[in-house]
Amino acid sequence: MSGDHDDAVISRQVRLLESLLEDKGIVGGDTVDEVIDGFLAGASPLNGAKVVARAWTDPAFKERLLADGAAAVAELGFASGGVQHQRLRVAENTESVHNVIVCTLCSCYPLRLLGPSPGWYKSEAYRSRVVREPRAVLAEFGVTLPEEVRITVWDSSAETRYMVLPRRPAGSGDLGEAELAELVTRNGLIGTALV
């Protein structure tokens, strides 16, 4: 797979750069690890849930989120990518459209907002089947959609990551932003759950 291959090449280049920086005394031996650990420690589906709750309660934020996801989540303190700039496209579920994300090539994923990706997301079965038969795959996750609801599958790339904006559950009108965020699950952000 070219994605894994690219990853291996990038890993080698990063290690080389890291040792050069250390040899020149530009960064200390542990600095790079600390930065990466810090990034991963901040990666959680709670972040994506906060973004969703804000979008549900603040229409102007939702508009910005759908127009430019990376800029909007940065407002909440969440950088969407790591070192390189990545576009974040947020796909909104509606009465007539349900969105699902995948990376058919490898396992690209908006890590910061969704946390470490689940094993099934990286599996060959999910990556190939969700494109061919999304309705059947969703049913296996317990999501059965009416026939008239169109399913859109978003295929990630190195430059663009996707996140689903689930529909706000009926009857949640009284809940505040923090309580709303608690309703949102990682699978809801992938599209393999309704919320």
Ligand code: FE
């Ligand atoms: Fe990928």
